Amino acid sequence: MSFFVTLKSVQAAPVIQEGSIIRDSEIEAILLEIMHPIFRVAGLDPKLLNLYIVASSEINAAASIDFSIFINTALITKAKNLDEVVGVLAHETGHLSLGHVARFQDSINRSSLIAMASAALGIVAAIAGSPDAAMGAMMAGQQIAMGSLMHYSQGQEASADQAAVRFLDKLGWTAKGLESFMAYLAKQELRSVDRQDAYMRTHPLSSLRVDMLNSAIGQLKTQGKPLPSRLYERFDRMVVKIKAFMNSPMTTLIQHPPSKTTTLDRYARAIAYYRNGDLQRSLMELDPLLDQNPKDPYLHELKGQILFENGKVAEAYAAYQRALSLAPDNPLIRLSAVQAALELPQVDLTKELRELHLVLRKESKNPMAWHLLAVIHGRQGNKGLLALALSEKALTLGNPELALSQAKRALHLAKEKTALVRANDIVRLILSEQKKNG
Structure with a gap:
């Protein structure tokens, strides 16, 4: 992965800089153990997955070209539980499996992937890789209009929700986490944009979409089981x-x-x-x-x-x-x-x-x-x-x-x-x- 800061070499540093792409074997192992089964039931090859963990105080995640999924650390640390994170990752996989990202493929230069995705996530990109493995020099990422990248329509968001429910149902995993996360976002619908979480701004939400999601979950023959303890x-x-x-x-x-x-x-x-x-x-x-x-x-x-x-x-x-x-x-x-x-x-x-x-x-x-x-x-x-x-x-x-x-x-x-x-x-x-x- 091209742009990264490892969770090492931060000794004596008060905070990892906002917008860093984090590499950590333990964190990636946990997330990939979740993502790989979701990819498989979605009909995608887990080997193609590029997972990026972004150091950010903004609650957000995004699917992008090259089978890439970005997840902000705030989504992980502020989620009520693992089930909510699983639900969001299943939703982003839905965007990939349904081809919502394909239209970006021709217009985005591969080398600009992280900078542009980071801009859409409301952060700046980070470039690292110093010879001594110390924290890399931070550089401002390319800023673009939020609407030009990974900003889906209400219909696409709803279909990604439905896909996520199907994926979790096939795995026998509970979809309650996705339901509770969307309910949390729905409470922000009437807030001004600057008071909404970034996920709300990049993933259009409406009460109708929440109702459709709840209906889909309610119609499942089984409500799924919690993940292994x-x-x-x-x-x-x-x-x-x-x-x-x-x-x-x-x-x-x-x-x-x-x-x-x-x-x-x-x-x-x-x-x-x-x-x-x-x-x-x-x-x-x-x-x-x-x-x-x-x-x-x-x-x-x-x-x-x-x-x-x-x-x-x-x-x-x-x-x-x-x-x-x-x-x-x-x-x-x-x-x-x-x-x-x-x-x-x-x-x-x-x-x-x-x-x-x-x-x-x-x-x-x-x-x-x-x-x-x-x-x-x-x-x-x-x-x-x-x-x-x-x-x-x-x-x-x-x-x-x-x-x-x-x-x-x-x-x-x-x-x-x-x-x-x-x-x-x-x-x-x-x-x-x-x-x-x-």
Whole structure:
């Protein structure tokens, strides 16, 4: 994914900047576990899904081109429960399955997807990918009229509601969350626009639409069952995690004082102390959780993150390796492990190269993966593959000029046939786009 800020490297930062695209293995794993079944019953390939989590105080979500779904953190943290989030995600999937997004496909340049979608969500886009994996430089996104992107008609919204109900019914999941979320929005119908939630502004709502939704849910033969209890538990932890990273550490510590010793409270405090630069207190909160849950990959990952950013590279690498052994298919954990490995005094570059290629099979648009690949090729003295990796990184960051120059450099320096073919493809692609755009 091209534009992102990881939920790491925010140590000593009071708040993640509004509009950042967040990457976090735990949060994505939970949301994808929900989204993939919905995609399947909708007749869509889950492998095509591009899920973007946007740091925003606005309650909103949106479906866009390229099978992309954007969900704002506020929708997650302010929802009454997981069922409401599931209902909204099913609704956005309805827009995709019904072809409502197709009309945008020809008019939107793929590289502008996030900037434009972010503008429609009422936020600014963020570009990240600094070499040291620190928080990326924030840039203002492209501003467009809200009505020109992902602003559907009443009829389209109603049909997406009906599709969502069908999807949830097929899965045997309750649709009550969608019903309660729409009821919450319906109360805002008579408010002035500036006092409505962003979701209300980008998803036209009327009392008739709410009545149609309620009727569809009422006509179901079964009212569906709640999701597995473990998902509700993981959702609660996801909410706590997002708040702990987005709110100031002081706010988190006030909300989760030391007198509270639940898993969620300790988790929140571990993050707050980490962001305050207090390694000892952070680990004092996290280690008991690891003792209780030794097979939880995301706790080990968080420990690796805390240790890595406090200069404990060898210990961090060990923690990441433990996390990876528990979640071997998670590319973000694998990427973090590679990043830590490259900071060790001695590193097996051939092994880490293999690890990066495993990451790129699933994260071909991840600029940090391409950056680390460039680092490895640079250390190995392969200038041609170094240039190609930098070209790929520039592509993911929406910088065609840099991508073109590095691809041309790769054509002069690379010896590998596959690299030459790819570099040539990049050059032709960019020149074709430039010609098309005048």
